Amino acid sequence: MKKREKICVLMSGGVDSSAVAYLYQKQGYEVIGLTMDILQKRLTDAEKVAKKLGIEHHYVDLHAEFNQKVVEYFIQSYRQGLTPSPCIMCNQEIKLGILAEKAFELGADFIATGHYAKIKDGKLYKGSDPNRDQSYFLFGVKKAIFKKLLCPLADLSKEETRSLAFEAGLEIHNKKDSQDVCFVENGKYQTLFNPPPPCGNIVDKNGKILAKHNGIINYTIGQRRGLNIGGGEILYVTGIDADKNQVVVGSIPDMIKTQITINNINWLGDEEPKDFTCEVKLRSRQQPIPADIHFLDNNTAEVIFKEPVSYGIASGQGCCFFAQNQVLGGGFII
């Protein structure tokens, strides 16, 4: 990378992406900032940071795209009894999809983000700290992007990242980390559903009615709280039947699975995908578990766990492949 190459930083106005912009500017690259407009409120912190750093900054209007690819996907998933993974979808479709394209249109040689993941030789790896690793959220990103993507925070601690922002004199250096569903207030995504979803029954595996639910969108597989069924053993959601508008509950043994099927696979490995053994993550914060991947076709595969999994595995969530520290892609749980 030559110093006068142009790096476009995808800026959210948060600590991480701001630190990235500062980092490359400090190193002498030509840096521009790009921020997507998606919500009612414009992320003006990004603009302020860019101004403070003295770098060029642009907004890209992605209201329609975000609405369709993330919000609508989110709503439709829940309506179908699935549990959506909006962050995965946003990364692959919006941030490192359309927004990245805009960056290249603006003449960027590389794009950079504040993701806590490592990119090396066009391949995706875990970030150093397993507790902060965000590579899981990137398994669906198109392979070609990684050749042009920079994620320089992979080896930094959060404190080091914050001190970079502080060093740059940025007000946002102590801004709180983002969490919850970003496109809705306080993570209360239920407000997106209008009209509200219909109430229905909570049943056991034999179909016996145990209680009422206030819409299947409020539940996900493995969920314990909110069932309002007391007196007996601990119950978890073991199934969601959108057709019958029912939530099925049971105990831990009822959740155990030895294999799952995934589709919409995004393959990031070098060679053509074929059956292999690796580790998988079924949610962002969990220890990877060993599994055999058996491809049914290029888009679909069975994932057979070496040990049965006894926590909730929800359809709609991502299953990410890891070979050691490298991310080989992943798919969505059917």
Place this chain on the structure above:
RNA sequence: UGGGGUAUCGCCAAGUGGUAAGGCAUCGGUUUUUGGUACCGACAUUCGGUGGUUCGAAUCCAUCUACCCCAG
């Protein structure tokens, strides 16, 4: 309307004279760029009602009420 039994937090349930365990549920918090899990904390001045015995009762007595079972 004869006999027997049971009545303790929303549910289940310890406790039989010494000053209300626990579990589930619920609520709050921690963790977390998705949902969830897990973890931590809170949660009956009161034991169906009313009297009585006792220094002291959810625990003993009386009575009322409700429900259950067996005989009708």
